[in-house]
Amino acid sequence: MLEWVGYGLFGAVLGTLGGLFGIGGGLIAIPALGLLFGLDQQLAQGTALVMVVPNVLLALWRYHQRNRIDPRDALALGLAGLVCAWLGSLSAVGLDAGLMRKGFIGFLLFLALMNLARLFWRQATPTQRREHGWPALGLLGGVAGFMGGLFGVGGAVVVTPALTAVFGASQVVAQGLSLALAAPSTGITLVTYALHDHVNWPMGLAMAAGGLLSISWGVRIAYALPERALRGAFCGFLVVCAVMLALKA
Template sequence: MPASTDLLITLPLGAALGFFGGVFGIGGGIIAIPLLVLAFGMPQPLAQGTALVLMVPNLLVGWWRYNQRHPAPLRPAIALGVLATLTTWVASHFATRLTPTTLRIVFSVFLLLLAVHLLTRHRRNAAQVDAARVNARLIPLVGIVGGSSMGLLGIGGGLLATPILTSWFGLRQTTAQSLALALVAPSSVIALITYASAQRVDWGMGLPMAVSGLFTVSAGVALAHRLPERRMQAAFAWMLLVTALWLLLEPYLLRRLG
């Protein structure tokens, strides 16, 4: 396919992913990876590595902007980021050695469990603070959970870290999100480097998507503030559920039809 034709596909695609990433408050990878697998036929490891190209600039910019308004406590942020980065490095090396089929199943199950959790959890006020149940000195250990997810799946660090920090450690939502960004931003860079060194990145597709996505993420964030939060969360959860089931069932259905 000519390069000009590639750009006609990747630039609008990146813009759309950046926009919806802004709407749903995510890095875009959780949408991009299934799309690259199902619509473009990418093997799961290549899709995860390519999606990281899109996610890294969004996460780094998001980290910088969020900390301007809600600075993270320095010492726990550094400890969390360091431990998450090391864990990401180990997990991503492990992920690049898995077969595409195995990694696809692991990714699909993660999406499925996340969707079920989002659909069944009790709605709470974002400003509500739970009583701390775990000593705050253990906060850096959350980096192991988030880093493992970032390295293995290329996504999920913030999705896992934020609720743990609020419900287990009693942190405010803004503090938890700031610490979660301190976890996922450097972890995403390490994950991308590892996937790239293992030849699991399509730069020709990832770079144009990353560039165009940066121009639309702000518009997505602006729209998110105008939409009903509960309906958005429900729509996002149902989208994840359908995507996870399709990722799991598509190979079986294709074999039956073949």
């Protein structure tokens, strides 16, 4: 019983971080499950998705309540992300676990460096209007969906910096819209991992329960933080996740 309570508390911490950064909590859950519980890369990704899927749906609703998400933009990202996430997840289940882990470390470090560089770039004033049309959003959704399916993180970590740097969105608007991509792509990715027996359901469900109770706190904190502070925290978060995975590699 205490074991499941511990999983639930762990999920609550991840839910808060997922709400804060608009990512569902999977980025830190995956290295933590490998480092603390000894799960291999694919099993860690599949188990984390059990928590991530409901977290993403709740966080999407909370962001939408605070700052309405354009359904047409969400559809352009979501449909492309859904198809490409399925292709990415099919690729992931057949790869070597050690190779997957090293690839994920490189993926996180690339994102961290990109976000760190953006802290020192001259940024245009964020607006509620996007600077490119739906074909560009669909292309972004496809790339992010494939990466999300491959690494089990929903693609939000790719979409959020792209929406702020290229499409002119504010950090919180970008995080909310990225969740619209993550919702369908994490769902299809979870199905793929489950069909290939890469999911620990009891652990994942306990984490999901804790995450659902806490994710709204993270959303509130995200809206309370200054833009630059939120971007800096996101960058540091990515580095921590990469270091955790490197310790397991």
